[in-house]
Amino acid sequence: MHGMTLHLAHFASGQSSIETLRKHQAATAAPLGGDTGQDAVPLYMRNRRTRASEFTDESSLYWVIAGAFACRQRILGFRGGIDRDGRRFTTMLLDLDLVAVDPRPRRNFGGWRYLDETEVPRDLTKGRTAGEEMPASLEQELKSLGLL
Numbered sequence: 001m002h003g004m005t006l007h008l009a010h011f012a013s014g015q016s017s018i019e020t021l022r023k024h025q026a027a028t029a030a031p032l033g034g035d036t037g038q039d040a041v042p043l044y045m046r047n048r049r050t051r052a053s054e055f056t057d058e059s060s061l062y063w064v065i066a067g068a069f070a071c072r073q074r075i076l077g078f079r080g081g082i083d084r085d086g087r088r089f090t091t092m093l094l095d096l097d098l099v100a101v102d103p104r105p106r107r108n109f110g111g112w113r114y115l116d117e118t119e120v121p122r123d124l125t126k127g128r129t130a131g132e133e134m135p136a137s138l139e140q141e142l143k144s145l146g147l148l
Helices: 020-024 134-146
Strands: 006-011 039-045 060-065 068-082 088-094 112-116
Touching: 020 060, 020 068, 039 068
Parallel strands: 006 060
Antiparallel strands: 006 112, 039 088, 060 068, 068 088
């Protein structure tokens, strides 16, 4: 799909909320390098993303926490390396900002999933909360039926 921004989805293993993810990442943030003056969160990946060339400045990693999309981080880039055992690896560099998204349920999956613009949940902005478009009781009923 030419012209669409590609994104990734990944489970935030061991994290129970956006805040616990934020605290975990604060401990791993490091300078991005060069003269940017920007810090980034490095995320180790065994393999380079096969579609890495399709990522743009607008691409994000969408975190799934407790069975639902919870937040996203902008992908700043990728860096390759070789570990102590001579195996290649990739580090994904993420922006420090975690942006809350509409907590749409997401079934369990292993590893990483590519998402295009049509599959990603909307950002929650100031003054808007999850599910604002419908009454909370209706949203809860639809979730209990597995329809949301």
